Amino acid sequence: MDRRTPPQTEEGWYVLHDFRSIDWDAWRDAPERRRSQAIDEGIEYLAAAERLEDADAGDSATFSVLGHKADLLILHLRPTLADIDALERQFEHTAFAEFTERADSYVSVTEVSGYLSQEYFEEDSEVEETGIKRYIESRLEPEIPDAEFCSFYPMDKRRGPDHNWYELPFDERAEFLSNHGEIGKEYAGRVTQIISGSIGLDDFEWGVTLFSDDPTDVKELLYEMRFDPSSSRFAEFGRFLSARRFPAENLGAYLAGEPVPQNGAADAHGHPHGRSEGGQGHGSSGHSHGDGDSHGSDGDSDGGPHSGDSDVRSELEEAGIYAGKPHGEDVHAVVLYSAADPDELFEEVEGLRANFDHYDTHVKTAVYEPSEAGSSGGDGETGVVSLWETDRAANTAAGFLADLPEVVRQAGDDTEDSWGTMGMFYTVKSEHRDDFTDTFGDVAALLADMDGHRKTDLLVNRENEDDMFIASRWDSRGDAMEFFRSDAFSETVEFGRDVLADRPRHVFLA
Incomplete structure (x- = not known):
């Protein structure tokens, strides 16, 4: 008998969708x-x-449910079922719980499978050297988006006599899901999802939670997917529940029948969603120097890729170099390098960018090619840079960008013992473009002879040759600091004040 081998899965955080109905008669009479x-x-x-007063990691949010199926949705994500269990019982001890009844609930756990990336489950895989690892981690330990609208539904794969998903060979199932995913990519930046497995945990096999600021985006996405064979032939759905997010402090307004806008939900969290600043989900903040330079650290041999940022700032400030602001003026960057043909890469990026532009937090996405001015020890890879106003949006975009052709690495994912800096983003006055590239050539020649310097590349925006960035890699942070303290660097900063149109922006690496 031919027995199908199931794809491997990895599980992350447990999820509870807790739907509550309010006893309005009791509330009015109280x-x-x-x-x-x-x-x-x-x-x-x-x-x-x-x-997160009850746990070290996770997320929670409150929603007003539309329609008759429930009144409230309290959504919890936590690392263990024990965390979820405790939260359920803690709620029952509140005076508010006396006015509610559980209308429904759904228990599941976030998961990824071999359909997404077989390499992720293979030993000695090079997946860690690309952006896909971070994307997978964001699927296992997701943050609840700040979007106003939420749609939840459970689903199964059919096991009927005519269409049985589990009788298909792996390659066929993977192709169905890949084509299904291509539809989802068209909604990047407009719809965010949390997928959780529930086999053995609840009545269906998966729970799907979709988030968007515009409910019609969710409607259009699901309508389009209905025509895809992965849904039309093989999917069975439970009931759908729709909800609007509101801040916890607006509970009184909600119960009084007053409008409960979503505005402020992000601030109501009061925590970084279980991740430390500069930890998983975004890179360490950069350091700006004068008006002519801005660097983002993408590696630190002293303590991992995201450590030591405050020390770097202190060292630079002591040397009289402006070290930038850690928060407030920032954008969040995803930077990937690809060995693909630049024309092919640009075509793929253009398609993603058209979808990213639907998202208010998207700043820009562009392809940067190595400058003819050359490099110092560089490898001539093409860079893709995507800038966002929030790290959450940047991390979502990183998952889609990781699927670009021949991605070799993502800045911030380097595992080698080295330290990187990234100068972003130089907007050169057109009349000084040649002066800038000539000066870069001089600095590159100087860097080539410096102890601890490995490589430096100048990359130019394919669509705007006045827009450039510089990426360097050193044996250690100390080697890079020697350069930042040098007369040559000071002279370069002074030169930048004359030839740059704008001050380079302070950058986080997503």
Whole structure:
């Protein structure tokens, strides 16, 4: 008998969709003192969950459910089922819980499978050297998007006499899912998903939660996917529940029938979603020098790729070099390098960019090619840079960008013992373009003779030759600091004030 081998899976955080109905008659009849206590304790519970007072990692959010199926959705993600179990029981101890009944619930766990990346499950795989590893980690430990609208539904794959998903060979299933995913890519930046497996945990096989600022984007996505064979032949769906997110502190307004805008939901979290600043999900912040230079660290041999940022700033400031602001003026960058033909790469990027432009937090996405001015020890790879206003949006984009052809690495993912800097983003006055590239050639020649310097590349925006960035790699942070303290670097900064149209932006690497 031919037995199908299931694809490998890896699980991440557990997920609870807790749907609650409110006893409105009891609420209207309750004395003001009791209602006030219920609101206070309800807000305290919801806000504490969002601040992760009960766990070291995870996320929580509160939604107003539309229609008759429920009134509230409390969505929790936590590392263990014990965390989820405790949260359920803690809610029941609040005065607010007395006015609610559980209308429905769904228990699941975030997962990725071999359909997404077989290489991820192979020993000695090089997947860590590309952006796909970070994308997979973001699927296993997701953040709840700040989008206003949420749609949840459970689903199965059919096992009927005519269409049985589990009887198909792996390659056929993988092709179906790949084509299905291509539809999703067209909605990048408009719709974000959390996929969680529930075989053995709940009634269906998966739970799908979609987030968007525009509900019609979710409608259009699902409508288009209905015509894809992965859905039309092989998918069975449970009921759909739609909801709007609101800040926990607006619970009183919600119960009073007042408008509960989503605005402020991001601030209500009060925590970085279980990730430290500069940790998983975004790179360490950069350091700007004067008006003529801006670098983002993408590696640190002293403590991993995202450590030591505050020390770097202190060292630079002590040397009289402006070290940039850690927060407030920043953009978040995804930077990947590809060995693909630049024309082919640009065509792929153009398609993604058209979808990214639907997202308000998208700043720009561009292809940068090695400058004819040359490099110092560089390898001539083409760079793809995508800038976003938030690290969350940048990380979502990174998953799509990782599928670009022949991606060899993502800045910030380097595992070698070295330290990198990235100068972003030089907008050169057109009349000084040749002066800038000539000066880069002089500096590159100087760098080639410096101890600890490995390579430096100047890359130029394919669509705007006045837009450039510089990427360097050193044996250690100390070697790079020697250059930053040198007279040659000071002279370069002074030169930059005359030839650059704008001050380079301070950058986080996503």
